[in-house]
Amino acid sequence: MPRLDSQDWQAFALTLQLAGVSTVLLLGFGPPLAWWLATTASRWRKLVGALVAMPLVLPPTVLGFYLLSWMGPQGFIGKLTAALDMAALPFSFRGLVLASMLYSLPFVVQPLQNAFEAIGKRPLEAAASLRAGPLDRFFSIAVPLAWPGFVSAAILGFAHTVGEFGVALMVGGNIPGQTRVASMAIYDRVEAGQMSQAHVLSLLLVVFSFAALLAMSYLRPRNRGDA
Amino acid sequence: MHEIGLEAGLRFTRGHLPIAFEARLPARGITALFGASGAGKSSCLRVIAGLDRDAQGTLRFGTEVWQDSPHGVFVPTHRRRVGLVQQEPALFDHLSVLGNLDYGFRRAGRPVHLQREALIDAFGLGGLLQRRPATLSGGERQRVAIVRALLSDPALLLFDEPLSALDDRARSELLGVLERWHATLELPAIWVSHAIDEVARLADRVILLDAGKIIAQGSLQDTLTRLDLPPALQEAAGAVIEGVVASIDAQAHLAELHCDGGTLWLPNDGARIGARLRTRIAARDVSLHLAPATHSSALNQWRCTILAIGEASHPAHCMVQLRAGENRLLARITRRSRQTLGLQPGMTIWAQVKAVALGG
Secondary structure: OOOOOHHHHHHHHHHHHHHHHHHHHHHHHHHHHHHHHHHOOOOOHHHHHHHHHHHHHOOHHHHHHHHHHHHOOOOHHHHHHHHOOOOOOOOOHHHHHHHHHHHHHHHHHHHHHHHHHHHOOHHHHHHHHOOOOHHHHHHHHHHHHOHHHHHHHHHHHHHHHHOOOHHHHHHHOOOOOOOOOHHHHHHHHHHOOOHHHHHHHHHHHHHHHHHHHHHHHHHOOOOOOOO | OOOEEEEEEEEEEEOOEEEEEEEEEEOOEEEEEEOOOOOOHHHHHHHHHOOOOOOEEEEEEOOEEEEEHHHOEEOOHHHOOEEEEOOOOOOOOOOOHHHHHHHHHHHOOOOHHHOHHHHHHHOOOHHHOOOOHHHOOHHHHHHHHHHHHHOOOOOEEEEEOOOOOOOHHHHHHHHHHHHHHHOOOOOEEEEEEOOHHHHHHHOOEEEEEEOOEEEEEEEHHHHHOOOOOOHHHHHHOEEEEEEEEEEEEOOOOEEEEEEOOEEEEEEOOOOOOOOEEEEEEEHHHEEEEOOOOOOOOOOEEEEEEEEEEEEOOOOOEEEEEEEEOOEEEEEEEEHHHHHHHOOOOOOEEEEEEOOEEEOO
């Protein structure tokens, strides 16, 4: 068995760290956005929905390119970070987290939105008639009833971030220990003709992705049966 | 003099139907909101509950203002203290029956006066508390929904055809439970229905809604024996009469009911002497005679005075409004019979009725 060196393991660990941080943050931002999309009668709904879905169809390099230029010294994000006295985002782990969040946003928002929509109005109206205010209804009714959607969202968001390449390359560059993720390590191994190491790294990702999807089907509560 | 409960003056549109809901409800008792399907009954209930916000006008409950469109006042549902029971009970599938019952009870601050245990018993939920809603039958689900609403300490109860999705047996069981509960009810309630037997058994007052308009409101007696009911409601026309069980003929399985204006013999379904019973006498089940019949199968004959005669939905028929004691009856007879008998307002006449006891 070919040995992976510390750089390979570092890239793998960084990938999990990136996916973990992005997923946790997305599970903070995603539910309110998904809830808004699922319940609003606003005319902006379709527009926002399409924007959220953009990363599904956009080539990752395009998304990465725009993010890079926005985060750069002349971009609006770059100017903002400079004004706030923060370190520049391009080629940093934090920049990569931000890019990953945008890239994986639809994978988190859409399962949540579907789950919220599947609840329907009636349980929420019943809760309102039982004196629950809007925030109370969200946490006591919508979140528990949409729980399978949360599990899907977390696992899809995580797994999708693990697999990213184009965005990470554009925004993060390929700095070992900071922005060099597993997919780049594989690419570098192939470039260098070290096919066996590339095999092992790829296999790790295959096993990991499969385990994630399997976990999802086990964690999703089954229908509790009909009356 | 009744205290005023709900005072509504609301206007809105559903589909192409303009709906005007102008009504005053007393502070206690069940008011049926009765009308054909599509008359706008459920829409009115949703507006009262605050679930639909597009109505214009005012809505007051006691001293509280729930809606005052000219002044931009709209109190959201969760602050209106309405107990809502819908046709399809929207139970929370992620909670047990107990969790469902306690959802509103906890938020109301677990008020002691609600007698939670007694309510759970009265509606037969004691054995179901740990079950999941998905494992309950339709009748059980609706009972949970009703008790859940009662336990939220509502000021006004709103029922939206809660029995219409149930099978006959579950429906008559629950009607019996509700009848007993009704006797102890100290709140106002609105009961939306298109089934006249529910209204006759449960309601204290009735509001008739036809194509978005309230066409009559008042006591069951006065409202359901009107001569100007629209065609859609004429099948429901007829008297609802209350009386006391005076004697029981066990051999014939009949109960004798003493009412104001006469006596009725009814098939006995386990009534006890002294019990108050309601009976509904449909207009089509009343026939009129100039003299009391002696050779007839009819058990029940009342001496009445004709109050008025009106149109029926079919040109072959007419409606005759009768007074017997303080009660009013309605008879639907053919125009030909009317002519043959020479019926005129003010005449004394004998009415033979087929009466069916309601509930038991």
